[in-house]
Amino acid sequence: MRPCMSDSRPNLPLHELHGAAESDAARSDIDALHAELAKERPSAEAIASHVERLRTQPRLVALIANWFDDPRTQTFLADLSSAGL
Numbered sequence: 001m002r003p004c005m006s007d008s009r010p011n012l013p014l015h016e017l018h019g020a021a022e023s024d025a026a027r028s029d030i031d032a033l034h035a036e037l038a039k040e041r042p043s044a045e046a047i048a049s050h051v052e053r054l055r056t057q058p059r060l061v062a063l064i065a066n067w068f069d070d071p072r073t074q075t076f077l078a079d080l081s082s083a084g085l
């Protein structure tokens with residue numbers, strides 16, 4: 001199993017997401033996504049689940065979509081999946 005390299009992790013726009021969040025629940029979802037990304041062995045499925053919840057927030061949809069659809073994020077998720085993490 002290949003370890004996940006911390007320098008290859010996508011840079012979540014945490015401050016921008018928090019600034020656009022309209023509720024404590026949205027901020028909690030943002031923090032949960034951030035915590036998943038910080039894990040030694042993050043789950044691609046958990047990341048996708050957090051992103052789907054955040055895409056339901058009108059003020060967050062563009063920010064989260066731009067981050068999630070970025071080729072660097074998609075490569076990171078593909079690496080997670082192929083490594084079996």
